Structures are given as structure tokens and as C-alpha cells.
Amino acid sequence: MLDRTIQFLPHELGPPWQQVRVEVDGELVSWMQTFTVGHRLRGVTLDCAGVVGVHTDDAHQMQGHMRFMLETVLERAEARGVPISTLYGVPGLYHRWAYATVMPEFNFTVSTRGAEALTRRHRIRRAEPEDRPAIARLYNRETGGISGMRVREPERWLGPRQGLYFGRLDAWMQVALDDRGQIVGYCVGDQVDHDAQQLDIVDAQATSSGVAASLIRAMADEAIRHRVGTLVFHVYPASRVGRYLRNLEVTARSERPIGRSQMVRLSLPGAVLQALGPYAQERAGVLGSERPSDLVIDTELGSGRLPLGGDLPRHRVRLPSARLAEILFGYRSAEELKEIHSVELSVRDCEILDALFPPIDAYCYWPDRY
Ligand SMILES: CC(C)(COP(=O)(O)OP(=O)(O)OC[C@H]1O[C@@H](n2cnc3c(N)ncnc32)[C@H](O)[C@@H]1OP(=O)(O)O)[C@@H](O)C(=O)NCCC(=O)NCCS
Known part of the structure; x- marks a missing residue:
């Protein structure tokens, strides 16, 4: 019989982060990090258990240690009433625990030369740690209505911990200032490798289209400094920077991954549906005289x-x-679920579900995927 234990330890980043360790006979076999963060969904904010850096030591893999660790983390979160969990998943693993990919990926590629044509009307400088609360507030204002976004708590947000590469390259941040020195925009980019072919911008928010232009131009200057001919903005298309980019000569790409990338698990479906009650009730108007008194949704998790x-x-x-x-x-x-996942739904099921929850593009910026 294995003597397997799990510990939840303080994390170097402080609360709400925790370090999780699984030991067998005193030897470390699996580890991960977890934290709680607010997550936006159709106008409500849900507590979310983040799962990051899941690992089992090579010599101990395929013995159920990761399953034990993840399930313990999820049970503890559920016991605290945390209704959803998110992670950035490798392919073909996390569907076992009902995680699903729910967000497209977006990026805009523009030549450095094209971006250089823009005028920079704002002072841009490197962000300092003291800027974080203002940046978090600006981000919350700009993204509060978008599903999939995290909430950055102004007094606690630690700044971007990563860009596209999960710790391989640090992220850096620049801010745009107005005449009074107030922060009116920011950009987060990946640290540029010596052999980089492109400059990746992983988050950018602007309070006006003029600020968006200044930021894009500043990124072109950054690319020139690194002798890089291409800029890739991984931004939400409906954000101000995304909207501005669409006026330039850009290649816009969107991808719809399945079973990998940013994934969500409805750990407590009942609590999630309860939070969405007012939203659904308002939407139900479109059903007219075909509107039921209520809709009950049964899942294997509740x-x-x-x-x-x-x-x-x-x-x-x-x-x-x-x-x-x-x-x-x-x-x-719901119609697509029938076609793609062969889910059994009646015509009436689809009619109601699609009226209540019309398709939208949810998105989570890279620095918030950890
Ligand atoms: C992925 C990883 C954490 C799995 O750890 P583990 O302790 O071997 O996993 P378990 O033995 O608990 O396996 C749990 C389930 O996942 C499956 N599984 C394990 N590794 C898998 C992998 N790499 N891909 C797909 N499925 C995998 C197992 O078959 C098992 O499925 P089952 O219970 O339905 O039979 C481990 O291989 C690892 O550290 N890999 C490198 C880092 C990594 O990729 N981490 C994930 C980052 S998102």
C-alpha cells in the first residue's frame, strides 16, 4: 500500500496562490500550483480555481498521481463553493475531468514598416511596479464586459508573469501617458530572444484609438530596436487595439482549438447556472409564447x-x-454540439439553449493564463 500524501503550501507569490505537492513514501512525485481568481462570464463574475504547472516526475508517471492531485485540488475548491476551474491544457488530457476548450485564439500580424507609419502622440515608458494598480483598473474597465477575462485585483495584481511561453521568456510592459501623466494605455510583450523573428504583444489596452495608434507605433520602435521585421498582436479583436489594427494592412488569424489551450471546467454547474439566472431570464424573452417556466439542466457533475x-x-x-x-x-x-460532438439534443432543446446562450467569442489574455 502506497503512503501517498498531499500538501498545500504557501507560494512565493503569496495568497491566493498555493503550491501543491504529492509525496509517496516521503519522495516528491507530483506538483502544481493553484490560485483563486475572478472570471467573467456573460456579465457575472465567478470564482475560478486556476490550475498551473501540473507535473509528475518522469520516474513516477502513469501511476495515478496527477489524477489524485488534480481531483483533490478540485474537491477542495468545490467545498469552498468555487464553481469553475481553468487551465491551459496540453492536448488530449484534461477532457477526462470535463475541461473543455471554450475560447478562440486571435492574432494580428503587421509588418514593422507598416506599424512605423503611425504617429506616436503619447509618451510611452517602461511600466514600474507602482503602475500595476492603475494598469489593473484600466484593464478591468476595458475588459469587464468580455466573457473569459480574468479580474485583476488592483491591490494584488502582480503584473504579467508570462507572455506566450510559460516562463521561458519573461514578459515586459510599457505604459502610455496622457498630458497629465495619467496612464491611458499599456502593452505587454514577450521578451525578445536573440534569434527572434517577430515581436509578440500578448496584451494591449488603450482608452482611445489615438492611444492605440501610439502603442502600436511604440511597438514598431521596439521591433526596430531588436531588428525584427514583424509584429504579432495577440489581442481581442473587439478591443480598442484590435479594432485599430484592423485598419492597417494586417493578417488577422483566428483559431478554434479543441481539447487543448485555454480550458474551462464547470465544477459546480448548479452554481454557475444560478449566477446566470438573470441573464437567461432576460434572454428568454425571445422565446415568446414558447417560453417554459424554467429550464433544468442535468450534467454528470450536478x-x-x-x-x-x-x-x-x-x-x-x-x-x-x-x-x-x-x-x-x-x-x-447547441446545434453545433449535435453535429460536432454527437450530443443528443431535441429540436426543442436546441431552440431553448440557443435562445438563452447565443454564440459569443470569449477570450483570456496570455498573461492571465499563467
Ligand atoms: C501530464 C502528466 C502531469 C501526467 O501525470 P501522471 O501522474 O503520469 O498522470 P496519471 O498517472 O495520474 O494519469 C491520469 C490520466 O491521464 C492520462 N495521461 C497521463 N499522461 C498523459 C499525457 N501526457 N497525455 C494524455 N493523457 C495522459 C493517463 O492515461 C490517465 O488516464 P486514465 O486515468 O483515464 O487512465 C505528466 O506526464 C507530466 O508531468 N508531463 C510533463 C508536463 C506536462 O505536460 N504537464 C501538463 C501541463 S498542462
Whole structure:
């Protein structure tokens, strides 16, 4: 019989981070980090258990240690009422625990020469640690209405911990200032490798299109400094910087991964549906006279109810939790779930689910994926 123990230890980053260690007979076999963070979904903010840096020592793999560790972390989070969990997943692993990919990836590629044509009207300087609260507030204002975004707590946000490469390269940050010295925009980029072919910008927010232009121009200057001919902005298309980029000669790409990348698990589907109740009730108006009194959704991780206020009898739908995550985060319509995942849904099920939760593009900026 294995003597397997799990410990939750303080993290160098402080609360809400924790270091998790699994030992067998006193030997470290698996480790990961976890934290709690607010996560936006259709106008509500849900507590989310972040899962990062999951690892089992080579000599101890395929013995169930990671399963034990992850399930213990999830159970503890659920016991505290944390209704969702997110992670950035390697392919083909996390569907076992009902994690689903629910966000497209976006990037805009522009030549340094093209971006250099813009005018820089704002002073741009390197961000200092003291700037973090102002940057977090600006980010919250700009992204508060977008599903998939984290909440950056102004007094606690530690700045960007990474760009695209999970610790391989540090991220750096620059801020744009107005005439009064107030922060009106910022850019987060990947540290540039000596053989880099491009400069990757992993988060950029601007409070006006003029600020967006200044930031893009500043990034062109940064690229010139590093002798790099291409800029790649990994930004949300509807953000100010995304909207500005679409006016330039850019290549815009979007990708819709499955079973990898940024993934979400509805750990407590009932709590998630309860939080979305007012949203669903408002949307239910489009069902007109076909509106049921309420909708009950049963998943393998629990059930939830949405009061819809109609005169027709209660409607009941059965869905795997991962598929419900795709619907709630707007990644797939109910119709698409039938086509892509062969989920069994009736015409009426699809009609109701698609009326309540229309497809949207959720997004999480790279520095928040940890
Ligand atoms: C991925 C990793 C953490 C798995 O650890 P582990 O302790 O060997 O995993 P477990 O033995 O608990 O296996 C749990 C389940 O995952 C499956 N699994 C394990 N490694 C897998 C992998 N690399 N890809 C896909 N499935 C995997 C197992 O078959 C098992 O499935 P089952 O319970 O349905 O039979 C380990 O291989 C590792 O550290 N890899 C390198 C780092 C990494 O990729 N981490 C993930 C970052 S998102």
C-alpha cells in the first residue's frame, strides 16, 4: 500500500496562490500550483480555481498521481463553493475531468514598416511596479464586459508573469501617458530572444484609438530596436487595439482549438447556472409564447435550474458538463454540439439553449493564463 500524501503550501507569490505537492513514501512525485481568481462570464463574475504547472516526475508517471492531485485540488475548491476551474491544457488530457476548450485564439500580424507609419502622440515608458494598480483598473474597465477575462485585483495584481511561453521568456510592459501623466494605455510583450523573428504583444489596452495608434507605433520602435521585421498582436479583436489594427494592412488569424489551450471546467454547474439566472431570464424573452417556466439542466457533475418566467411547463435537458461549458461560454451552439460532438439534443432543446446562450467569442489574455 502506497503512503501517498498531499500538501498545500504557501507560494512565493503569496495568497491566493498555493503550491501543491504529492509525496509517496516521503519522495516528491507530483506538483502544481493553484490560485483563486475572478472570471467573467456573460456579465457575472465567478470564482475560478486556476490550475498551473501540473507535473509528475518522469520516474513516477502513469501511476495515478496527477489524477489524485488534480481531483483533490478540485474537491477542495468545490467545498469552498468555487464553481469553475481553468487551465491551459496540453492536448488530449484534461477532457477526462470535463475541461473543455471554450475560447478562440486571435492574432494580428503587421509588418514593422507598416506599424512605423503611425504617429506616436503619447509618451510611452517602461511600466514600474507602482503602475500595476492603475494598469489593473484600466484593464478591468476595458475588459469587464468580455466573457473569459480574468479580474485583476488592483491591490494584488502582480503584473504579467508570462507572455506566450510559460516562463521561458519573461514578459515586459510599457505604459502610455496622457498630458497629465495619467496612464491611458499599456502593452505587454514577450521578451525578445536573440534569434527572434517577430515581436509578440500578448496584451494591449488603450482608452482611445489615438492611444492605440501610439502603442502600436511604440511597438514598431521596439521591433526596430531588436531588428525584427514583424509584429504579432495577440489581442481581442473587439478591443480598442484590435479594432485599430484592423485598419492597417494586417493578417488577422483566428483559431478554434479543441481539447487543448485555454480550458474551462464547470465544477459546480448548479452554481454557475444560478449566477446566470438573470441573464437567461432576460434572454428568454425571445422565446415568446414558447417560453417554459424554467429550464433544468442535468450534467454528470450536478444539475442546475434557470427560472425563465414563461407559462409552458418546465423543460429538462441532459448535457455533459464539458458541452454545457461550450454553450455557456458561447463557443458552440447547441446545434453545433449535435453535429460536432454527437450530443443528443431535441429540436426543442436546441431552440431553448440557443435562445438563452447565443454564440459569443470569449477570450483570456496570455498573461492571465499563467
Ligand atoms: C501530464 C502528466 C502531469 C501526467 O501525470 P501522471 O501522474 O503520469 O498522470 P496519471 O498517472 O495520474 O494519469 C491520469 C490520466 O491521464 C492520462 N495521461 C497521463 N499522461 C498523459 C499525457 N501526457 N497525455 C494524455 N493523457 C495522459 C493517463 O492515461 C490517465 O488516464 P486514465 O486515468 O483515464 O487512465 C505528466 O506526464 C507530466 O508531468 N508531463 C510533463 C508536463 C506536462 O505536460 N504537464 C501538463 C501541463 S498542462
